Amino acid sequence: MHNLKPMTALGADTPQIDQFDGLEISERPDFALASLSIRLGRDVQCAEQAKAYLGFDLPEPGQGHLSDPFSCFWMGPVQWMISAPHDSHEDLAVALKQAVGDAGSISEQTDGWCRFDLSGPGLTAVLERLCNVDLASLASGDARRVRLEHLGCFVWCLKPAEAVAVLGPRSSAASLHHALVGAAKSAL
Amino acid sequence: MMIDHPLLGLRDAQEFTYLGDASLIDRPDWQAEDAQETFHDYLYLRENPAGEHRELWFHETGDRSWLVVTRNTLTHEITKVELARDVARARGRSK
Numbered sequence: 713m714h715n716l717k718p719m720t721a722l723g724a725d726t727p728q729i730d731q732f733d734g735l736e737i738s739e740r741p742d743f744a745l746a747s748l749s750i751r752l753g754r755d756v757q758c759a760e761q762a763k764a765y766l767g768f769d770l771p772e773p774g775q776g777h778l779s780d781p782f783s784c785f786w787m788g789p790v791q792w793m794i795s796a797p798h799d800s801h802e803d804l805a806v807a808l809k810q811a812v813g814d815a816g817s818i819s820e821q822t823d824g825w826c827r828f829d830l831s832g833p834g835l836t837a838v839l840e841r842l843c844n845v846d847l848a849s850l851a852s853g854d855a856r857r858v859r860l861e862h863l864g865c866f867v868w869c870l871k872p873a874e875a876v877a878v879l880g881p882r883s884s885a886a887s888l889h890h891a892l893v894g895a896a897k898s899a900l
Numbered sequence: 901m902m903i904d905h906p907l908l909g910l911r912d913a914q915e916f917t918y919l920g921d922a923s924l925i926d927r928p929d930w931q932a933e934d935a936q937e938t939f940h941d942y943l944y945l946r947e948n949p950a951g952e953h954r955e956l957w958f959h960e961t962g963d964r965s966w967l968v969v970t971r972n973t974l975t976h977e978i979t980k981v982e983l984a985r986d987v988a989r990a991r992g993r994s995k
Contacts, residue, residue, distance in 0.1 A: 773907040773963070788963035789907065789985065844912060859915070859961040 721826035721885035734834030745821035758815035765811035776853035785855035826885035831875035861891035922954035
């Protein structure tokens with residue numbers, strides 16, 4: 713039996729939290745992620761089965777849905793990212809696969825991404841230095857894929873103009889965190 | 901330059917990468933008698949119009965969809981943007 717020790721994307725035992733005057737950046741390792749792609753010609757069936765499992769319609773382009781336990785955002789044509797608390801839904805990908813069957817393809821994404829939640833009144837000033845997302849246009853749940861610190865990241869609106877989640881590639885978590893902290897120090 | 905994405909609306913051109921002539925969608929039949937000749941033309945020969953041009957763009961730092969953009973090479977005016985998927989299916993491909 714291997715003696716494995718869980719660690720966060722930044723390599724620590726506990727999630728990193730950085731406080732600034734007007735912004736908090738908190739690492740969030742407590743979410744499971746899985747992506748859903750509809751297979752060719754199975755749009756109606758897959759959408760219905762996903763809705764039966766998630767409890768809401770798959771979001772329209774650019775949009776998302778925030779709820780408990782499942783949240784979701786649109787990634788691209790016929791593709792969505794689904795998120796749920798890690799403690800209760802560690803097997804999210806398996807459960808989704810059972811829900812949609814052969815109408816959709818599911819990929820485990822939990823360990824592919826790291827997530828940092830940014831919240832506070834200084835959010836706009838920090839985010840506008842990092843990427844070209846139009847924060848004012850984002851409604852609750854909306855998500856945009858952006859280039860941030862040369863990384864393809866998602867900016868996911870948790871609370872309009874006040875809180876977003878930034879999802880970036882986990883292997884570049886330290887670079888992403890460095891960019892977020894650097895922008896916060898510069899702007900605030 | 902802004903590209904009017906069919907799903908996401910106006911997006912900055914820096915989010916996209918350019919591939920080339922949209923005629924790349926019309927890949928020849930590799931089993932045809934004249935496949936060698938048609939593949940030579942498909943691979944090497946391009947129109948180079950001064951004016952309206954249909955070209956493939958990839959929304960790399962966006963939703964990662966392929967687009968067919970109709971652009972005027974003299975003025976850079978973009979007159980039409982379609983999902984490449986829809987264009988290909990309309991021509992009987994990707995069924």
